[in-house]
Amino acid sequence: MGAVTGSPAVWASGLRKRYRRRTAVDGVSFTVGRGEVLGLLGPNGAGKTSVIKMMLGLVRPDAGEVMLLGRPHTDPRSRERVGYLPELFRYQPWLTAAEVLRLHVRLAGVKVGDREQRQTLGLVGLADRAGDRVGGFSKGMQQRLGLAVALVAGPDLVVLDEPTSALDPLGRADVRDLLLSLKERGVAVLLNSHLIGEVERVCDRVVILDHGRVAVSGTLAELLGRRTLRLSLTDVSAEASAALEPFTKDGDAYTVAMPDDVPALVADLVKRGVRVHSVEPARMSLEERLLEVLRENS
Template sequence: MGLRTLAGMPPALSVQALEKRYDGVQALAGVDLVVEEGELVGLLGPNGAGKSTLVKIACGLVRPTSGAVEICGAPPTSADARRALGYLAELFRFPGWYSADELLSLHQRLAGSDGDRAERAELLRLVGLDEAADRSIDTMSKGMQQRLGIAQALIGSPRLLLLDEPTSALDPAGRRTVRTLLEELRGRGVAVMLNSHLLSEVELVCDRVAIISRGKFVAEGSPEELSHARGVEIETGSGMHSFPDAEREDAPRLVADLVARGESVYEVRILRTSLEESYLEVVEDTQE
């Protein structure tokens, strides 16, 4: 049974003026966020910023103090929302004596999925575990268990996936498998909100990033939009020439000047801040 591609639906996730207070502590201070179908959004922020609270409210596990959340147009505690949502927690534990196939079969029953062995086989293939269907979980590496967790989150063809640190236990090959999977899900119209501290992974796969600090979103945009220029470097026969205040548009003139001075130019690098650098700048500003 294949994952369904859906169109013409409300946003996969809609968050409006969301607030949550715990005994006087403001965990969320009026946040707004929309995740459209087929969109991969990275949710970033320091510990205690409000990420987990937002995810728990979206899952229907915590009630907000005020504001509204909808999963595919339905309240998060409704049966419709739960059918539309797949979730993988950062800290999870599956029964070690189950095989991968048995675990997915259990979650099919729990989710009320009408899928069968074909759905389980496809999900194991998607996460690169098609050869491990009959292998017991306690013999799997942590990375294999992480990928199995992603497979169980996909049971029932959810329109929205909430993934908490899905690549934290994976080696480079495993992270590439997950990136490929997320790109395939994007093509099928599945929305993903990805919470990760591996900012290099978020930068590679996410369409948009939302940075939360002290219960508020402090920056939002594509990884490219959140970065900024930090100069031009030009390698010549006499060495490296750095122009920290230059931008992309300045590069042809800088090269022409160096050639006019008799330099042989071998490489030009347009420098921009990484997502990690941009994230640290934004978060450190809000912590002051």
């Protein structure tokens, strides 16, 4: 049987894990909806990889429950439609890229034809290197191959642990486009990455872990606040000041919640004799929010 429909791609509740005297994960709960991209953030040692390994049955939790695609994660069938790229991986250097993909298809026990396998290599930019031995691949090319392994079976859930760490800017852009295309097809993605800018570009929601706990979670709008408009203005008359009452003033800079019609706002200010030097959308960045959360918990 395939995945159970109508349930979240991931449902995790109360996950806990201790390694000897150290508590790595302490009561972590979260969900990943179908077709949603969830970003998992936090400093080194926050428990992100431990959460992923417990979720996929690679590490046994001391407490808590996980459901994958509607099945308990202890049920092998729950992982039939899950693709996974671990943070640390190594493929046999004597195999070609095509042979690595073929091997993993056999290990997974899924039916994926040669044509689909070639298409997956093309999807990650390795179509021309299918016959080359992996031992001659750069780290970035091996990471692309790892993505192909995670995607080859057409999963409903993809778990990516630092998928762009070895990629150049073009490679990261390719992965970003790939994640957005997965989302459009209804595939759920759990993304663990230190590249916060990438997370901010592709994720619908974010969970920030710190000291093994969920420090904060929510949509980007919830975490970063509403977008604002920042204008640099001079020659503001008394009459114009009345129109700027909703704005927050800091020197020549005026900030206001993002209006529905920015051109109309600027045109009105100019009509009132105000000189508009610059107009910039603004919002706290995800990196700034992450640092804020970590400082609050330190």
